[in-house]
Amino acid sequence: MTVLPDQFRAAARGAGATADDADLDSAANYLLSRWTEPQRHYHDVTHLAAVLEVVDRFAELAPNPDRVRLAAWMHDAVYDPRALGDANERDSAEFAQGLLHTLGVPDEVAAEVARLVGLTAGHATEENDPDGELLCDADLAILAADEERYARYSAAIRREYAHVPDGDFRAGRTRVLQELLKLPSIYRLAPIHDQWEARARANLETELEILA
Template identity: 45%
Template sequence: MGVHDAPAWLLPAFARNVAEAGGTAPADEVRRTAEDLLERWTRPERHFHNLKHLVDVLARVDELDEEAHHPELVRLAAWYHGAVFDSAERKAYANKGGEDEAASAALAREQLTELGVPEANAQRVAALVQALVRHAPDPHDIDCAVLCDADLAMLATEPQRYKAYLHDVRSEYAHLPVEDYLRARVRILHKLLARPSLFVSPLAQPWEEPARQNVSAELQRIEKELARLDAQRAAQTADGDAPDASGTTTP
């Protein structure tokens, strides 16, 4: 899905959210900012954190927005939450992957201020984006909870969509060796399952059980694969150390 494939409602929706947040910039300037964001979301190195993911998060916000105090700010935060992304190896996958929340928050603050959004609202959007570093919102901050829940909602999809999600995430980190990626993924899954609850907002509670089922099943599959790799390595090491016919040890 490229910029030209973006749903027709996306640009008008962004403009509406900017206006609802107090933006005063001319329509053409708002449109240019939206197009810049779409260009970021449609770069070829993005296989999961792409325009489809943005649309999915916005759709999930729509499902939860009756709980939000300022849904327009939550939607703007969704637009910016992965605007800065780099899946290069220097961005360790186990350390939040390629999403750069700090840089994305700074971009939100800069661009929204340029669009005439009052400083307090621009700062609030930036704070919501920054909160996704931990995905552990204060349950009393319902806007933050809605954004975090919308971003994690992919965990609760039906098994086939979850499988496609895993394929896309792996594609983004194809430069990582298989075992490195799997061990990083295991650490992430253990952290998720250790949480008392994956979702915080009341309307997202039905997502809890399917999400835990998906994550647990994935963890079991990966642990089996890692056990297989460990056994394979042990067998190769044993073969390499076995004495040869002359009585010496093979290097």
Template identity: 45%
Template sequence: MEALWDDAVRVLGGVPKPTDLCERYTEPHRGYHNTDHVKQVVRDALLLGADECERDRALVTLAALAHDVVYDGKPGDDERRSAEWARDQLSAAGVAGEDTARVQELVLATLTHEAAPGDRLAAVLLDADLAILGSDPVGYERYRAAVRSEYAHVPDEAWRVGRAGVLRALLGKGELFVTEVGRGLWEVGARRNLEGELEGL
């Protein structure tokens, strides 16, 4: 992951500096929001952004790497602090303020999971972040169990109520994925998986 970060920093004209990226994503409380997750988000973002220019691919790579760098289970606060972490690291590396602000903006888009109209890079990042929902049944079950492990302190009944709310909110969206490629790859499978999990609660 550090190599991906460093390469993207260089594309933006910065000089890579040591970060605690890997240490953060290997924190023991992370059952799902860990190294495997962030690497998959980067892979899927680069797949969806294959036609973007080199600079834009670097921006979305940095945002993907940074988007869950702070994960303390505090929605909203985690995303804001992750964006601040990205700002601090990129500023220290000498990345231009405009590019640093763009990475921050992309990370903050994961707070609402809504891409502004016409924001192609945000759409790419958000679709990549949700791609796991469209996994095959085995992959989805691994995801479900990993997320549950992050809430092991929550009693089963409270978990079922909370999780059902999340699943219904996702299923209530007109479309889960913003990009045409994302919809083609994952929309049908994601809805099948979400509906199956909801039925099983």
């Protein structure tokens, strides 16, 4: 687990944080305590590490990869499966801006990280937003996983929504998957699209068949 705080410290420094190492480590460990909350079965530290791995792998596609890394750390910092609409993403964005401010990250950078976090609500980016595209593509990387890993992912999502009756869950999950399939492209950045798009669409279609 020590690797993740080191990564957070490096990203924060790269984004202009002026806090000392002890404060940066405390912030990282506080974030990790959020990512290990008991209601999380998919949106947990494993997901955080996976998103960061994708960001690192394709970092050259983004002009500000450290901002993207910080947004990855923050994008599910607030996660309540019972929350309505985009509340988790909005609260995570607000949390991100406040925390980064306390760490001495320049205001405009903290605001940009908060903006990136907000994009994960609908994974919709404007043209010419490679930082946002990388974060969204990394967040959705699980959709292109192999069959076994995708099955674990979908089962973990169901556990997070254990409070929702089966019929309501199937209807809601079906809508989510159908909206993803309606996108012109699930993945925005060309190298990621070329590697993962077909596999992701096949996984979504298979899950829809199971739900039906």
